[in-house]
Amino acid sequence: MNAPNASGWRPEMGEAGTILPPTVSGDHGLNLEEKLIFELAAPGTYGVDFDDADVAPAPALGKFLRKAAPALPGLTEPEVVRHYTRLSRQNYAIDLGPFPLGSCTMKHNPRLNEKVARMAGFADVHPLQPTQTVQGALKVITQLADWLMALTGMPAVAMTPKAGAHGELCGLLCIRAALTARGEERPVVLVPESAHGTNPATAAFAGFRVENIPATEDGRVDVAALTARLGPDIAGVMITNPNTCGLFERDLKTISDAVHAAGGYVYCDGANFNAIVGKVRPGDLGVDAMHINLHKTFSTPHGGGGPGSGPVVLSAALAPFAPLPFATLDADGVAHLVEEGDAHDHGHPNSFGRMTAFHGQMGMFTRALTYILSHGADGLRQVSEDAVLNANYILRELEDVLDAPFAAYGPCMHEALFSDNGMAEGFSTLDIAKGLIDEGFHPMTVYFPLVVHGAMLVEPTETESKAGTDRLIASLRSLAERGRAGDVTLKSAPHYTPRRRVDETLAARKPKLVWKD
Numbered sequence: 001m002n003a004p005n006a007s008g009w010r011p012e013m014g015e016a017g018t019i020l021p022p023t024v025s026g027d028h029g030l031n032l033e034e035k036l037i038f039e040l041a042a043p044g045t046y047g048v049d050f051d052d053a054d055v056a057p058a059p060a061l062g063k064f065l066r067k068a069a070p071a072l073p074g075l076t077e078p079e080v081v082r083h084y085t086r087l088s089r090q091n092y093a094i095d096l097g098p099f100p101l102g103s104c105t106m107k108h109n110p111r112l113n114e115k116v117a118r119m120a121g122f123a124d125v126h127p128l129q130p131t132q133t134v135q136g137a138l139k140v141i142t143q144l145a146d147w148l149m150a151l152t153g154m155p156a157v158a159m160t161p162k163a164g165a166h167g168e169l170c171g172l173l174c175i176r177a178a179l180t181a182r183g184e185e186r187p188v189v190l191v192p193e194s195a196h197g198t199n200p201a202t203a204a205f206a207g208f209r210v211e212n213i214p215a216t217e218d219g220r221v222d223v224a225a226l227t228a229r230l231g232p233d234i235a236g237v238m239i240t241n242p243n244t245c246g247l248f249e250r251d252l253k254t255i256s257d258a259v260h261a262a263g264g265y266v267y268c269d270g271a272n273f274n275a276i277v278g279k280v281r282p283g284d285l286g287v288d289a290m291h292i293n294l295h296k297t298f299s300t301p302h303g304g305g306g307p308g309s310g311p312v313v314l315s316a317a318l319a320p321f322a323p324l325p326f327a328t329l330d331a332d333g334v335a336h337l338v339e340e341g342d343a344h345d346h347g348h349p350n351s352f353g354r355m356t357a358f359h360g361q362m363g364m365f366t367r368a369l370t371y372i373l374s375h376g377a378d379g380l381r382q383v384s385e386d387a388v389l390n391a392n393y394i395l396r397e398l399e400d401v402l403d404a405p406f407a408a409y410g411p412c413m414h415e416a417l418f419s420d421n422g423m424a425e426g427f428s429t430l431d432i433a434k435g436l437i438d439e440g441f442h443p444m445t446v447y448f449p450l451v452v453h454g455a456m457l458v459e460p461t462e463t464e465s466k467a468g469t470d471r472l473i474a475s476l477r478s479l480a481e482r483g484r485a486g487d488v489t490l491k492s493a494p495h496y497t498p499r500r501r502v503d504e505t506l507a508a509r510k511p512k513l514v515w516k517d
Contacts, residue, residue, distance in 0.1 A: 094476025153283030167310030256286025278381025
């Protein structure tokens with residue numbers, strides 16, 4: 001009898017000791033195969049009855065007036081409720097288990113944050129209200145801004161960017177404005193291989209030409225290659241720290257000094273700030289601009305189209321060019337929103353303009369400030385320490401069964417990086433990721449960063465207990481051993497989901513998104 005894996009599933013043995021895939025139907029336990037709502041519908045069925053309307057159609061509709069009823073599925077109210085409830089059971093959530101998603105800090109969102117964000121004074125605020133009626137909201141923004149500047153060691157912050165890439169664009173526009181003020185045209189931005197993938201995309205979108213900088217054998221920026229490329233055409237460098245290999249860029253101060261000496265600026269991608277909050281201040285490392293993903297570092301894990309927020313902290317050199325509007329407090333503690341019309345009076349005449357129509361994401365601000373105040377400075381530092389501890393625990397517990405390309409070069413930061421080297425012929429990272437679904441976990445980030453073949457990026461965050469982390473480790477160890485042994489059932493995983501493994505390329509290139517009868 002073959003030994004069960006970490007989830008308790010015991011593969012069946014076939015002839016000559018071969019392992020047979022489990023024969024599981026579309027319905028398994030309470031995880032039911034769910035048809036499309038159009039397939040569940042019955043003609044003439046309605047959840048509610050209305051009398052025929054005794055109102056003439058509005059003539060203004062003209063050619064847009066319907067000639068027939070909309071092709072909506074007909075179901076009773078209980079059928080509708082059950083359909084969407086069953087669909088919701090197929091959705092993985094942080095409330096069900098850990099998200100080992102490297103490069104995206106998918107951690108628990110304390111319910112206290114949700115309670116505060118739903119207070120009427122915050123949840124019901126409108127961006128067009130007079131400032132005297134939203135003093136509390138503006139003071140939340142200024143207090144959060146003060147915390148972000150203190151935690152990063154930066155003298156200014158732009159609060160309006162709505163996500164990480166939006167923040168990147170904000171920082172690059174500040175750099176462009178600063179160069180224009182100096183009367184310089186510098187068309188090139190350097191981006192290391194270990195940076196986030198959005199960095200080169202944002203630089204190109206902002207009109208810069210991107211040039212890559214290679215990584216060294218230990219997964220960090222090649223400082224010699226970077227400094228050799230510096231010159232009068234370099235606007236700056238976009239560097240991710242900690243980088244996408246889960247490693248701290250220990251030479252960042254050296255890099256910053258070299259870039260500044262050459263007349264450029266340093267942009268730091270702060271998406272991985274969760275690993276260094278309270279431990280390192282980017283401003284002390286010579287950073288000129290860095291976005292902070294409030295929806296990662298300071299709770300409200302993103303995903304599913306939810307809101308984001310990407311404030312950008314700025315050095316003294318870039319602060320004069322920060323976007324409008326921004327909130328400020330006068331000597332009497334009254335909050336004001338500085339707009340284009342009064343920017344000069346508030347000593348901010350050189351702003352590059354606006355990033356958004358309104359100030360930002362109020363729900364994100366209240367959640368982030370609640371998270372910060374409930375933790376305090378010492379608690380935020382412990383968050384980073386625990387996140388790094390969990391990642392290193394996973395790295396060391398699995399490095400004997402999963403190839404860890406940078407394990408020999410010291411501890412990792414927030415995420416442990418593995419590859420599919422050592423798997424049996426024909427087995428790859430995708431098989432491990434699909435098998436993890438059968439184990440009851442959401443897969444880790446796969447095939448990223450590109451500097452590692454068959455990459456598996458595992459980020460546990462600080463919110464996972466040792467017991468929960470041990471379960472994840474046990475499942476990954478089981479899957480690694482099956483992949484190394486050539487277990488054929490792994491090639492057809494997942495088995496316990498309503499949908500089996502799909503053709504990834506076909507699903508991405510030719511998705512079927514419209515119902516046709």
